[in-house]
Amino acid sequence: MDTVFLGALAYLLDDPFQRSAALEIIERGAIRVGADGRIRAAGERRVVCAGLPSDSRVVDYGDAWLLPGLIDAHLHYPQYYALAAANRGLLSWLEQTVFPEEQAFSSQAYAARVADALVRRLLGGGVTTAVVYGSRFAPATAVLFDAAKRHGLRLFAGVTLMDRNGPGPLLTDPDSAWRLCETFYSRCQDEQDLHFVLTPRFALSCSPALLEMCGEFKRRFPDVYVQTHINENREEIDQVGRAFPEAQHYLDVYDQYGLLGPRTLLAHDVHPQGAELRRMAETGCVVCHCPSSNLFLGSGLFPLRRHLQHGISLALGTDIGAGLHFSVWNELSEAYKIQRLQGVGLNAAQLLYLVTLGPARALGIEDRAGTFKAGAMADFWVLDPTNDPYLCERLDRCEDAESPLFTLIQLARHHCRATCIRGRIVEQV
Numbered sequence: 001m002d003t004v005f006l007g008a009l010a011y012l013l014d015d016p017f018q019r020s021a022a023l024e025i026i027e028r029g030a031i032r033v034g035a036d037g038r039i040r041a042a043g044e045r046r047v048v049c050a051g052l053p054s055d056s057r058v059v060d061y062g063d064a065w066l067l068p069g070l071i072d073a074h075l076h077y078p079q080y081y082a083l084a085a086a087n088r089g090l091l092s093w094l095e096q097t098v099f100p101e102e103q104a105f106s107s108q109a110y111a112a113r114v115a116d117a118l119v120r121r122l123l124g125g126g127v128t129t130a131v132v133y134g135s136r137f138a139p140a141t142a143v144l145f146d147a148a149k150r151h152g153l154r155l156f157a158g159v160t161l162m163d164r165n166g167p168g169p170l171l172t173d174p175d176s177a178w179r180l181c182e183t184f185y186s187r188c189q190d191e192q193d194l195h196f197v198l199t200p201r202f203a204l205s206c207s208p209a210l211l212e213m214c215g216e217f218k219r220r221f222p223d224v225y226v227q228t229h230i231n232e233n234r235e236e237i238d239q240v241g242r243a244f245p246e247a248q249h250y251l252d253v254y255d256q257y258g259l260l261g262p263r264t265l266l267a268h269d270v271h272p273q274g275a276e277l278r279r280m281a282e283t284g285c286v287v288c289h290c291p292s293s294n295l296f297l298g299s300g301l302f303p304l305r306r307h308l309q310h311g312i313s314l315a316l317g318t319d320i321g322a323g324l325h326f327s328v329w330n331e332l333s334e335a336y337k338i339q340r341l342q343g344v345g346l347n348a349a350q351l352l353y354l355v356t357l358g359p360a361r362a363l364g365i366e367d368r369a370g371t372f373k374a375g376a377m378a379d380f381w382v383l384d385p386t387n388d389p390y391l392c393e394r395l396d397r398c399e400d401a402e403s404p405l406f407t408l409i410q411l412a413r414h415h416c417r418a419t420c421i422r423g424r425i426v427e428q429v
């Protein structure tokens, strides 16, 4: 039996940084979903609903918006309770706030409670896909995968690997790290929506031996995803230069160990050199911009235009716990402001792309997320402004088709009414 969801639609057909007519907005829209969870048709209601069998189920969201499921491409699960701590920048914040909190995940019971809370919070903010730093403790990361599967979140995650410059309980060694990675990699082989990600925390946390292990793992399992951090903070970049004197620049540390490629996600890149951007483009790496984190830690202003000029794929992340939002939707307004400060204007289509079709393409999951094209999985969320009188009045004053979406990006904060994955409602607010 098909299900038809009714509401206003906004989604991308293509890359709006390349093509101006990439955004589709349909005020009286509908998404028809088959029993297999795939979209049969999406578009104008009268067209999608024409000839609908009488036994079809209809879910009418009235004046609410149906938007593709959001993709949060960078966050840290064991930093769930590290949000909003006063700080003096990245490195001291790691020591004073992050490392103590991450050690609490040695308790599996504690971890299980947080995993459940995090997954539900992500889904409750319209996020259907998340790329996550797991815990250093394997049982804690296992319960994260369990929670994602139980609630229906599409999860990319791995054990956070580090073997230096941190407290003893958070450190591992290359042999143990290999075994853990292999266990989680194998577990994900039979899962359509759970993906293992090789996760060296960042260059300063990893000895050459640990990076060598990661490189060897990537050579052995070339389809594995990789995530790490780069060029977040000037002090960090200086320290990386001292720790790896043979590297030409920060990116070169990861490059020397064979960690770059189209499945590699690099968080931040606030202060890249031209040579690094060229090499990222050459190897097909994805850069993940984390707006509120960059502001909160005072890391700097992300040079989005330089990345686009090099043709680098971009994604957006909340970077919980340095970021301040649990929904990557709320990062869009911060991303907009960071570019305004640099004289760059982003329109609604470009902003929406950064959390839907853009990262879906970058992760190779366009058939499952990020769009409403026929044949794709029905992944969407319902943004409902109708209980917010000011927002409704403001939207009524929008004069062209794209303005309401821009206004929602700037003003809608806790307006997710439901989240749907594979045509099934997994979270209802």
Ligand SMILES: [Zn+2]
Pocket: 074, 075, 076, 229, 267, 319
């Ligand atoms: Zn991070």
